[in-house]
Amino acid sequence: MSENSSGRGQGGVDLATNPTPVDPNNDIGDLILPDPLLDSGSFIDADQNEAEPMTPPKKQQHQQISEDEQGSGSGIATEPISVAAAVDGSAGSTRPPTKRNLEEMSKRPSWLPETWTIDLRVRSSGATAGTIDRYYRDPSGKKFRSKNEVMHFLETGNKIKRKPYDAEATPSKSPGSKKQKKSASKRKKSEALKFDFENRPSAVSGICTNAPEETWTASVDN
DNA sequence: GGCATCGGCCG
DNA sequence: CGGCCGATGCC
Numbered sequence: 194m195s196e197n198s199s200g201r202g203q204g205g206v207d208l209a210t211n212p213t214p215v216d217p218n219n220d221i222g223d224l225i226l227p228d229p230l231l232d233s234g235s236f237i238d239a240d241q242n243e244a245e246p247m248t249p250p251k252k253q254q255h256q257q258i259s260e261d262e263q264g265s266g267s268g269i270a271t272e273p274i275s276v277a278a279a280v281d282g283s284a285g286s287t288r289p290p291t292k293r294n295l296e297e298m299s300k301r302p303s304w305l306p307e308t309w310t311i312d313l314r315v316r317s318s319g320a321t322a323g324t325i326d327r328y329y330r331d332p333s334g335k336k337f338r339s340k341n342e343v344m345h346f347l348e349t350g351n352k353i354k355r356k357p358y359d360a361e362a363t364p365s366k367s368p369g370s371k372k373q374k375k376s377a378s379k380r381k382k383s384e385a386l387k388f389d390f391e392n393r394p395s396a397v398s399g400i401c402t403n404a405p406e407e408t409w410t411a412s413v414d415n
Numbered sequence: 416g417g418c419a420t421c422g423g424c425c426g
Numbered sequence: 427c428g429g430c431c432g433a434t435g436c437c
Contacts, residue, residue, distance in 0.1 A: 314419095314420085316420075316421065317420095318420085318421075319420080320421080320422070320423095321422060321423085322421090324421090324422095325428095326420085326429090336418090336419095338430070339429070339430050340429085340430085341429095341430070342430090342431095417436105418437085419434100419436085420434090420435085420436100421432105421433090421434085422431105422432090422433085422434095423430105423431095423432090423433100424429105424430090424431085424432100425428100425429085425430085426427105426429085426430100
């Protein structure tokens with residue numbers, strides 16, 4: 194505690210560095226947000242659970258924004274971010290604004306289904322250390338790297354297919370023979386949208402009605 | 416083989 | 427600056 198005055202002794206300077214130019218009524222009020230994650234209209238009731246016989250009573254669908262705690266030991270370099278911890282509110286002059294808005298980052302984009310979850314990962318090593326990467330997890334647990342991938346999955350139901358890596362393409366290869374796509378796997382079911390059947394509540398219609406028309410909704414119809 | 420992360424590039 | 431993708435390394 195004594196270090197308090199020592200480390201942050203520059204109380205006066207603090208204000209000078211962070212004068213918060215235009216701030217009508219933010220101040221601490223900003224920190225006490227009612228519900229940054231839950232917006233009005235967002236209800237996470239477990240009431241509908243009972244309607245789903247298949248849904249095991251293991252756990253509810255809480256908004257898990259990857260606020261898990263690193264248990265220990267794992268050689269995981271990147272560490273999951275905690276929204277609560279990120280709310281320092283202190284003079285973060287030494288911190289880039291990127292982190293400060295961690296809260297905003299954890300909020301779901303409009304194009305992302307409400308049943309999906311966001312995974313925030315911070316790079317702890319490398320030249321890009323400190324970079325925040327956003328991942329998207331679907332109700333099933335699949336992990337995606339970017340919005341594009343998520344959309345692809347929502348549209349086709351199949352994970353994006355990336356090149357199998359062709360190395361330098363064999364320099365001495367003769368022209369004429371190459372990788373010919375084999376027409377294998379023709380049984381590719383699921384070509385048509387797969388809503389979040391994983392946790393499809395019986396009141397789905399209610400939610401749909403209530404929720405505004407999102408872009409992804411249109412895709413489903415398509 | 417698969418997963419995870421980092422780097423670098425682009426908009 | 428943010429975001430996405432690609433590639434590599436590691437397990």
